[in-house]
Amino acid sequence: MSTHNPDISSQTQAVRAGIETDTQHGAITPPLYLSSNFSFHDFNEPRQYDYTRSGNPTRELLADALAKLEGGAGAVITSSGMSAALLVIQLLKSGGRLLAPHDCYGGCFRLFKSLSEKGVITVDFVDQSDEAALTEALNRHPEIVWIETPSNPLLRVIDVAKVSALAHEKGATVVVDNTFLSPISQQPLALGADIVVHSTTKYINGHSDVVGGAVIGKTPELVEDLKWWANTLGITGAPFDSLFTLRGLRTLDVRIERHNQNALCLAEYLEQHPQVESVYYPGLPSHPTYEIANKQQTGFGAIISFKIKGGVEAVAQFSRELRLFSLAESLGGVESLICHPATMTHAAVAPEDQKTAGITENLLRISVGIESAEDLQADLQQAFEKVVHNQSIQAKEPSLENSL
Numbered sequence: 001m002s003t004h005n006p007d008i009s010s011q012t013q014a015v016r017a018g019i020e021t022d023t024q025h026g027a028i029t030p031p032l033y034l035s036s037n038f039s040f041h042d043f044n045e046p047r048q049y050d051y052t053r054s055g056n057p058t059r060e061l062l063a064d065a066l067a068k069l070e071g072g073a074g075a076v077i078t079s080s081g082m083s084a085a086l087l088v089i090q091l092l093k094s095g096g097r098l099l100a101p102h103d104c105y106g107g108c109f110r111l112f113k114s115l116s117e118k119g120v121i122t123v124d125f126v127d128q129s130d131e132a133a134l135t136e137a138l139n140r141h142p143e144i145v146w147i148e149t150p151s152n153p154l155l156r157v158i159d160v161a162k163v164s165a166l167a168h169e170k171g172a173t174v175v176v177d178n179t180f181l182s183p184i185s186q187q188p189l190a191l192g193a194d195i196v197v198h199s200t201t202k203y204i205n206g207h208s209d210v211v212g213g214a215v216i217g218k219t220p221e222l223v224e225d226l227k228w229w230a231n232t233l234g235i236t237g238a239p240f241d242s243l244f245t246l247r248g249l250r251t252l253d254v255r256i257e258r259h260n261q262n263a264l265c266l267a268e269y270l271e272q273h274p275q276v277e278s279v280y281y282p283g284l285p286s287h288p289t290y291e292i293a294n295k296q297q298t299g300f301g302a303i304i305s306f307k308i309k310g311g312v313e314a315v316a317q318f319s320r321e322l323r324l325f326s327l328a329e330s331l332g333g334v335e336s337l338i339c340h341p342a343t344m345t346h347a348a349v350a351p352e353d354q355k356t357a358g359i360t361e362n363l364l365r366i367s368v369g370i371e372s373a374e375d376l377q378a379d380l381q382q383a384f385e386k387v388v389h390n391q392s393i394q395a396k397e398p399s400l401e402n403s404l
């Protein structure tokens, strides 16, 4: 492959993934191989690919590019982030133990919990920043330790090197869900993890038009195992989705740079705003896990959560008044989004569990896009002003009644 050159940076490799690989017409961008099957050269002589579920040239270009970006031996492209999680779970023995974060992505929580309720796996959900709880859980000898950092929605950062070392002492395989940062801002394999999982739906594709996933393994043995299971389960990604995602990947580095700049700018703005109660962003020195984020990440990401004053009415009005933040779930696209975790992404979490997780009714989460930071800040500003205006009218109402 023309792109494989250890002397060029991974960013350049991502831009050039699959470029000029077409031997028939010299196409600059790679052709899309939609074909479900491939002919044999001759009797008992298969070519490199025979059937698209097990292997496809377009999908392989994306797998190669992601493996290089994460510094792994190889990758498997799956149909979604959830099927990437399902794939990794196949590495557990029957009834095998998984140690997962208590505040992991809702879909992963549901998958792990449902499989454990059926007796397929055993799972412990633990606050991995609580050292005593982590040690106790590791002493139960989990086969897999699942890390998700930063967490959703409060952006708590877990020390990947430290947890990986503790997990390896007990013989566990360490998996990191790197969806929130992408390999541009965090490389878990270099920090000691064995497997990286992505919902490529988010930053990697980055344009909110593909649902997909990826699993990257550190060693060829792990990759072989994962490939075997992906083919057996039939959860590999579609060629068309792979081509789209590969196109998104070419701009990942520049997108992330802008996402991160915009997010820091808005986090600083929100932190000083009188209508804001608190801001959760690992790039602010006030964030409880700023130090670890600064140590293990090369960027702080573009998800910010914050609590606004005035309760649920203020939250509803604020989100309605915004013009440049769409009220929607998901994240990682070029466009800015706002989400109310209590009624949207975390609606399935029981009220008391929401409380322990710090998800209050006045908490909002924004996925900061790559629009102009000034425009985004001005939009937040005008929405805050409308909320304040509304509150002052309401406060005046009783006196108006009195004067009538």
Ligand SMILES: *Cc1c(COP(=O)(O)O)cnc(C)c1O
Binding pocket: 080, 081, 082, 083, 105, 107, 108, 148, 177, 179, 180, 198, 199, 200, 201, 202, 211, 212, 213
């Ligand atoms: C979205 C997401 C997933 C699930 O991915 P899908 O592509 O929606 O299936 C898993 N983990 C994290 C952190 C996510 O944000």
